[in-house]
Amino acid sequence: MSKGYVLVINPGSTSTKVALFKNNENIIQENLSHSSEELAKYDRIADQFTYRKDIIVKWLNDNGYKVEELIAVVGRGGLLSPIPSGVYTVTDKMIEDLQVGVQGEHASNLGGLIARSIADTVNISSYIVDPVSVDEFDDIARVSGMPEIKRKSLLHALNVKAIAYSVANDMKKDVEDLNLVIAHLGGGISVVPLRKGKMVDANNANEMGPFSPERVGGLPVGDIAKMCFSGKYTFKELKQKLRGKGGLVAYLGTNDAREVLKMIENGDKNAKLIFEAMAYQIAKEIGSMATVINGKVDAVVLTGGVAYSKYLTDYITDMVGFIAPVIVKPGEDEMKALNEGVLRIINNVDIVKIYENEVK
Numbered sequence: 001m002s003k004g005y006v007l008v009i010n011p012g013s014t015s016t017k018v019a020l021f022k023n024n025e026n027i028i029q030e031n032l033s034h035s036s037e038e039l040a041k042y043d044r045i046a047d048q049f050t051y052r053k054d055i056i057v058k059w060l061n062d063n064g065y066k067v068e069e070l071i072a073v074v075g076r077g078g079l080l081s082p083i084p085s086g087v088y089t090v091t092d093k094m095i096e097d098l099q100v101g102v103q104g105e106h107a108s109n110l111g112g113l114i115a116r117s118i119a120d121t122v123n124i125s126s127y128i129v130d131p132v133s134v135d136e137f138d139d140i141a142r143v144s145g146m147p148e149i150k151r152k153s154l155l156h157a158l159n160v161k162a163i164a165y166s167v168a169n170d171m172k173k174d175v176e177d178l179n180l181v182i183a184h185l186g187g188g189i190s191v192v193p194l195r196k197g198k199m200v201d202a203n204n205a206n207e208m209g210p211f212s213p214e215r216v217g218g219l220p221v222g223d224i225a226k227m228c229f230s231g232k233y234t235f236k237e238l239k240q241k242l243r244g245k246g247g248l249v250a251y252l253g254t255n256d257a258r259e260v261l262k263m264i265e266n267g268d269k270n271a272k273l274i275f276e277a278m279a280y281q282i283a284k285e286i287g288s289m290a291t292v293i294n295g296k297v298d299a300v301v302l303t304g305g306v307a308y309s310k311y312l313t314d315y316i317t318d319m320v321g322f323i324a325p326v327i328v329k330p331g332e333d334e335m336k337a338l339n340e341g342v343l344r345i346i347n348n349v350d351i352v353k354i355y356e357n358e359v360k
């Protein structure tokens with residue numbers, strides 16, 4: 001039996017991405033899909049814990065590896081309390097907050113829970129890296145216009161940070177020397193201005209900004225208030241309309257941008273209007289975030305799964321190209337970034353953070 005593997009777990013809304021690394025080498029990686037019928041059986045995301053954990057352990061064993069061969073397990077971190085960027089050990093307090101969902105429910109809450117549970121069976125360390133609740137906001141960005149409600153930093157921090165380093169590397173600069181606007185275009189969408197590497201604002205991928213393949217983005221608040229009191233919907237139904245059944249799903253019945261592109265190719269004019277409206281809203285948000293860094297933008301970067309669509313990236317580039325050069329980096333670097341976080345701790349390049357000591 002050979003030891004020395006890091007198991008990387010990245011739970012998403014429709015799949016769990018898993019990978020096994022040895023040092024920097026990605027040995028195996030797979031996207032384990034979950035049908036909507038399967039996930040519909042669970043009331044809360046935390047209830048999917050055993051189902052997803054069993055699938056991951058089975059995947060490991062089916063590929064000829066044992067949990068005993070791991071040296072660490074790392075998961076994508078969830079909607080924790082606001083914390084600084086970094087690598088965190090999964091503590092009891094973190095587990096408690098992920099289980100209750102201190103800032104709400106999201107599939108990534110399962111990352112830390114499953115990582116710790118697998119790691120505990122063989123007495124090794126479990127970590128999360130740059131969870132979606134990393135908070136580097138300027139204080140001014142927190143003000144919403146209603147004192148009871150604060151704007152929150154909930155964003156694709158892991159990929160945004162990883163892509164910022166990758167762009168800086170390509171430009172042969174330090175990330176601290178650059179101002180960027182990075183748009184992560186996935187199931188949810190984050191548009192993030194980075195001032196000298198710091199994510200000083202963002203739209204909140206769950207509730208605001210452009211609509212996305214499965215979320216509504218920002219909506220006229222008066223109409224939403226009326227809908228809430230119409231008696232037509234339960235709270236759960238409304239939540240699903242906003243997240244999961246919003247955006248492309250609501251208009252076109254799919255959260256798969258590739259299917260929408262096929263509809264457009266087949267001459268569907270409504271699909272074209274809706275897809276272009278998503279691109280239009282993304283471009284508007286990029287323009288807005290460029291003002292946060294006073295228009296001094298070294299590059300606009302488009303990343304995430306939907307950035308594979310040239311149709312979409314060309315549309316956005318046409319609208320925002322006047323701001324700065326547009327760099328397209330489709331897909332995500334999350335699995336690599338999670339493993340690299342663990343390696344930084346193992347190799348003493350970075351100091352592991354304790355969640356409860358860092359909560360803002």
Ligand SMILES: Nc1ncnc2c1ncn2[C@@H]1O[C@H](COP(=O)(O)OP(=O)(O)O)[C@@H](O)[C@H]1O
Binds near residue numbers: 188
């Ligand atoms: N080649 C492609 N062209 C267009 N869209 C794509 C392509 N590949 C994936 N996508 C879309 O990307 C979205 C998922 O993006 P991803 O970054 O994996 O999501 P998440 O941020 O939720 O992890 C889906 O709408 C999917 O259809």
Ligand SMILES: CCCC(=O)OP(=O)(O)O
Binds near residue numbers: 012013106206
């Ligand atoms: C809450 C921000 C993170 C997010 O939206 O992630 P997914 O696109 O993976 O759902």
